[in-house]
Amino acid sequence: MPYGDVRDRLLELPCQHGGTGYVTLDLFPPRFEIARALARRRARETGESVWRVFEFGALYGACLCSLCLGIHAAGGVVETVGWHDNETHTPGSNEACGENVRAVAPDAEIVTLRDLRPAGRVWADFDVVAVDGDHTYWGCYRDLRDALLMSPVAILVDDTVAIADVARAVADFLADHPEIEATHVRTVNGLCVLDPQPHGPDRLRYLLEDCPSVEIVDPVGALA
Numbered sequence: 001m002p003y004g005d006v007r008d009r010l011l012e013l014p015c016q017h018g019g020t021g022y023v024t025l026d027l028f029p030p031r032f033e034i035a036r037a038l039a040r041r042r043a044r045e046t047g048e049s050v051w052r053v054f055e056f057g058a059l060y061g062a063c064l065c066s067l068c069l070g071i072h073a074a075g076g077v078v079e080t081v082g083w084h085d086n087e088t089h090t091p092g093s094n095e096a097c098g099e100n101v102r103a104v105a106p107d108a109e110i111v112t113l114r115d116l117r118p119a120g121r122v123w124a125d126f127d128v129v130a131v132d133g134d135h136t137y138w139g140c141y142r143d144l145r146d147a148l149l150m151s152p153v154a155i156l157v158d159d160t161v162a163i164a165d166v167a168r169a170v171a172d173f174l175a176d177h178p179e180i181e182a183t184h185v186r187t188v189n190g191l192c193v194l195d196p197q198p199h200g201p202d203r204l205r206y207l208l209e210d211c212p213s214v215e216i217v218d219p220v221g222a223l224a
């Protein structure tokens with residue numbers, strides 16, 4: 001039964017984590033729509049269409065692929081896909097992630113933190129950074145801090161409802177960076193969208209209005 005959204009594409013990926021059930025969760029349509037809305041906004045405002053995406057904790061790359069597909073849906077070009085995953089979850093997942101990313105973005109440069117560090121490209125710039133790796137308090141806080149160094153236009157944090165330590169790390173990170181705007185979006189695990197370069201009130205809210213399946217839950221209150 002087709003879903004009529006990005007999940008149909010994710011089900012076609014060559015490597016599936018834990019069978020086909022995982023990519024049918026409600027985690028991925030919001031990511032696709034947010035990436036598409038970001039790419040549409042940038043194209044409208046600056047005419048620029050080239051994107052670099054990164055994730056802390058990529059597993060088989062379902063989130064990265066959703067972001068790439070969202071950017072493509074807005075006519076954008078994914079130039080670089082990067083991630084860091086220590087494979088504590090699934091040995092061999094980096095290889096599977098590479099295969100999946102190549103299936104949706106065959107022309108993109110693929111990099112991991114191991115490639116970037118010796119090349120002096122840490123912290124290279126990435127436009128969208130997803131945080132879904134180490135779900136401890138300090139692991140999440142560290143990934144958020146490192147994500148900010150990549151100068152992204154958006155940071156997406158998973159599990160802000162499902163995992164209390166992640167919720168606390170995000171709330172504390174936002175308290176330490178009051179310039180960052182944040183909005184909490186409803187998914188089964190919770191998703192927080194951070195705008196580190198806000199250019200005016202409600203810009204994030206306008207962005208999310210361009211995402212039909214995204215339901216905004218009020219921001220930091222929901223995390224505290």
Ligand SMILES: C[S@@+](CC[C@H](N)C(=O)[O-])C[C@H]1O[C@@H](n2cnc3c(N)ncnc32)[C@H](O)[C@@H]1O
Nearest residue numbers: 057058059062063085086087088089132133134
């Ligand atoms: C929930 S899974 C990520 C799911 C993924 N975002 C997706 O789209 O399907 C978490 C991943 O983070 C990785 N991980 C856990 N702790 C880590 C750490 N300290 N550094 C890097 N990766 C880590 C795990 O190996 C696992 O693949």
